[in-house]
Amino acid sequence: MRFTPEHELLRQSIKRLVETEIAPHVDAWEEEGIFPAHELFPKLGRAGILGITKPVEYGGQGLDYSYSLVYAEEIGRIKCSGLSTAIGVQTDMATPALARYGSESLKREFLVPAIAGECVTSIAVSEVGAGSDVASIKTTARRDGDDYIINGSKMWITNGTQSDWLCLLCNTGSDNAPHRNKSLIVVPTNTPGVSIGKRLNKLGARSSDTAPIYLDEVRVPVRHRIGEEGMGFIYQMQQFQEERLFAGSKYLSQIEDAITVTAEYTASRVAFGKPLLDQQMIHCKLAELQIECNAARALLREAAEHYIAGDADATLLTSMAKFKVGQLGQTVPSACLQFWGGQGFMWDSPITRIFRDTRLCSIGGGANEVMLQIIAKDLGYHPATRSSARSG
Numbered sequence: 001m002r003f004t005p006e007h008e009l010l011r012q013s014i015k016r017l018v019e020t021e022i023a024p025h026v027d028a029w030e031e032e033g034i035f036p037a038h039e040l041f042p043k044l045g046r047a048g049i050l051g052i053t054k055p056v057e058y059g060g061q062g063l064d065y066s067y068s069l070v071y072a073e074e075i076g077r078i079k080c081s082g083l084s085t086a087i088g089v090q091t092d093m094a095t096p097a098l099a100r101y102g103s104e105s106l107k108r109e110f111l112v113p114a115i116a117g118e119c120v121t122s123i124a125v126s127e128v129g130a131g132s133d134v135a136s137i138k139t140t141a142r143r144d145g146d147d148y149i150i151n152g153s154k155m156w157i158t159n160g161t162q163s164d165w166l167c168l169l170c171n172t173g174s175d176n177a178p179h180r181n182k183s184l185i186v187v188p189t190n191t192p193g194v195s196i197g198k199r200l201n202k203l204g205a206r207s208s209d210t211a212p213i214y215l216d217e218v219r220v221p222v223r224h225r226i227g228e229e230g231m232g233f234i235y236q237m238q239q240f241q242e243e244r245l246f247a248g249s250k251y252l253s254q255i256e257d258a259i260t261v262t263a264e265y266t267a268s269r270v271a272f273g274k275p276l277l278d279q280q281m282i283h284c285k286l287a288e289l290q291i292e293c294n295a296a297r298a299l300l301r302e303a304a305e306h307y308i309a310g311d312a313d314a315t316l317l318t319s320m321a322k323f324k325v326g327q328l329g330q331t332v333p334s335a336c337l338q339f340w341g342g343q344g345f346m347w348d349s350p351i352t353r354i355f356r357d358t359r360l361c362s363i364g365g366g367a368n369e370v371m372l373q374i375i376a377k378d379l380g381y382h383p384a385t386r387s388s389a390r391s392g
């Protein structure tokens with residue numbers, strides 16, 4: 001992917017925004033276990049970064065996904081993943097299906113304020129009993145005249161305690177067809193029957209609030225449904241593509257930062273009469289890790305190119321890229337941490353936060369094993385596709 005001067009301008013403006021509005025507060029927000037989303041998001045909205053790919057008529061910039069990729073790469077340079085994840089939920093997880101399939105009135109009521117940063121959103125798919133296996137979610141919405149009545153619960157919801165509305169996946173039909181019985185519904189969190197559980201105490205992404213959400217006889221109008229009834233699973237699988245491109249790009253920036261901070265630290269730490277970085281074993285290892293990151297970045301950008309073009313292999317490439325970054329999230333920060341010695345075991349070391357934060361990349365938004373299943377199916381190696389691939 002070749003970036004233009006316009007991409008560079010966007011990159012610089014996000015960099016400045018991060019430096020002025022976010023970076024000075026990161027440590028305090030990490031400590032508090034939450035950040036003030038209703039204060040920060042309007043600033044991001046005014047800067048235009050909450051609607052980069054969204055249509056101009058709803059306040060977006062109407063740009064293609066290459067600009068979102070630049071945005072994800074830069075937002076990933078925030079020195080904690082809690083903030084980048086929370087912002088990415090608003091741009092690439094809770095709103096893509098609404099922008100693509102929502103009715104005009106739904107977009108006016110919920111998409112426009114999300115792009116302006118006047119509200120905070122969540123994507124509510126996972127449940128206590130269903131994370132990887134999305135098709136087996138149990139939350140239901142039954143019709144009652146012009147309303148749906150929703151019952152169930154959602155787990156691990158990012159922005160959960162601050163959210164104004166949820167993009168909620170639930171069952172609107174019978175269990176017999178788990179891929180055709182679901183719908184995505186916009187649920188305002190101030191609707192009677194919605195209650196938010198206690199903020200969860202997490203290993204990483206400390207500055208982002210994550211919570212369970214309970215829905216007890218929650219009545220929302222049928223017009224809050226995004227697109228067609230029964231198409232929610234399909235819409236969510238499409239929505240996951242932007243989530244995975246975003247997550248891969250932004251986590252990779254944080255993973256690369258592990259190498260940068262380790263080079264800095266080992267350059268300043270003297271042992272055996274010279275900086276640790278002068279040890280061939282260390283500088284060559286960091287070089288090798290950077291090669292891995294560059295290869296993953298190239299794969300991500302290729303996946304984004306195919307996604308923009310609407311190519312049939314976009315899901316395959318996106319899943320591969322998400323998998324690769326997930327793998328690097330497990331290996332690169334861990335390898336780097338080693339070179340910090342005892343300092344690498346201290347909670348407040350920069351490498352420790354990266355080590356904790358990036359561990360989620362191979363779990364959230366589709367675990368690496370799930371990515372492998374998708375990839376194996378697409379390549380025709382999975383039992384479900386092997387016979388058709390053979391005959392094809």
Ligand SMILES: Cc1cc2nc3c(=O)[nH]c(=O)nc-3n(C[C@H](O)[C@H](O)[C@H](O)COP(=O)(O)OP(=O)(O)OC[C@H]3O[C@@H](n4cnc5c(N)ncnc54)[C@H](O)[C@@H]3O)c2cc1C
Pocket residue numbers: 089122123124125126128129130131132133155156157158159202205210360362363364365366367368369370373
């Ligand atoms: C901090 C945080 C924020 C999150 N934010 C959100 C959010 O905003 N909205 C939301 O809906 N969800 C959110 N999630 C949930 C997240 O997407 C799920 O945790 C993830 O999809 C994995 O689901 P699970 O935890 O139920 O793991 P499980 O499905 O129980 O899987 C456990 C492990 O089993 C393995 N596994 C799973 N399936 C297979 C398979 N087919 N073959 C082989 N191995 C397999 C994988 O290693 C996986 O990690 C968040 C989670 C966390 C921790």
